[in-house]
Amino acid sequence: MAEILATGDAMQRALALLGAGEIVAIPTETVYGLAGDATNGGAVARIFEAKGRPRFNPLIAHVADMAMAAQIAGFDPLSRKLAEKFWPGPLTLVLSLLAKSSIHPLATAGLDTIALRMPRGFGGELIARLGHPLAAPSANSSGRISATTAQAVAGDLGARIPLIVDGGPTPVGLESTIVKAEDGRLRLLRPGGIAAEEIEAIAGVELQRGGKAGVEAPGMLASHYAPGAAVRLNATEVMPGEALLAFGPERAAHSYRAAAELNLSPAGDLREAAANLFSHLMELDRSGTATIAVEPIPQQGLGEAINDRLSRAAAPRDMPLG
Ligand code: TXA
Ligand code: MG
DSSP states (O other), X not given: OOEEEEXXXXXXXXXXXXXXXXXXXEOOSSSOEXXXXXXXXXXXXXXXXHHTOSSOOOOEEEOSSHHHHHTTEEOOHHHHHHHHHHOSXXXXXXXXXXXXXXXXXXXXXXXXXXXXXXXXXXXXXXXXXXXXXXXXXXXXXXXXXXXXXHHHHHHHHTTTOSEEEEOOSOSSOSOOEEEEEETTEEEEEEOOSXXXXXXXXXXXXXXXXXXXXXXXXXXXXXXXXXXXXXXXXSOSBOOTTOEEEEOSXXXXXXXXXXXXXXXXXXXXXXXXXXXXXXXXXXXXXXXXXSEEEEOOOOSSTTHHHHHHHHHHHTSXXXXXXX
């Protein structure tokens, strides 16, 4: 079983393991990541192995600072502006991969682009001390809900990894927002922890949605983020035996029927709802219900990312990819 160490005690052990090509689960501001040295093909392969990924999807490379980022990727002016404003933080930029970069091709799935992000807190410090970027997908088995606590990581991957660094519940609770600049335009590849409106306000251009996003961000496909129970969205009434994932102060009709009930945010706050999303889904799943009914969530701000994850959780369970 994985050793679990608090962030204050874990730095040396994490550095030793990562330096030896091992993988370590670490907290970030978004969700827990399953981290390995992005320049070490063996470490990257261990990540895929531990997650049970059916395919080698490209991973996000996490950097400590702009100097490290500049060794890896080329920044167009728009991406640079977004990095200056939002890094460190829950924004991932898809950039052109530099030929001189030491990123292992398995981490990018052989693409000539790379997804880069600068995490806040323990992860950033760890990367700075290691002196190498870390490849880190969310620390969950392929197709399952992303882990937002060390306990969730332990329950899922604990038997397959040597160390989990416990930084408490992750503050954002959703994966990073992924965007890609193309000829001065900006494409939203994955809604996430920074609302699209916030990015648009800084970029001065509108985010384009849809298009080839599904192909370029394969983790975005099909039944990602799936709990064991079926998920029924936009529930305005509760059916007998269903568990209820509520939002806001008003309840769906017949909510007394709910076998279990958790509220993402009784006050209707979308940030609080994002932070609670995965842990509440997991807890309702553990209640043993066949179906989780989810009350409607407004589509603005972080609601876009919350609804994106919920619709994936509700999708048919073929082909888990991330
Ligand atoms: O918040 C997060 O982003 C977390 C934490 C741990 O940093 N990481 C995370 O990684 O969510 P992962 O592997 O679960 O999702 C990475 C997403 C996938 O959808 C992948 O397809 C996409 O990023 N991606 C990676 N490289 C890409 C590229 N070159 N172009 C387009 N999409 C890419
Ligand atoms: Mg993931």
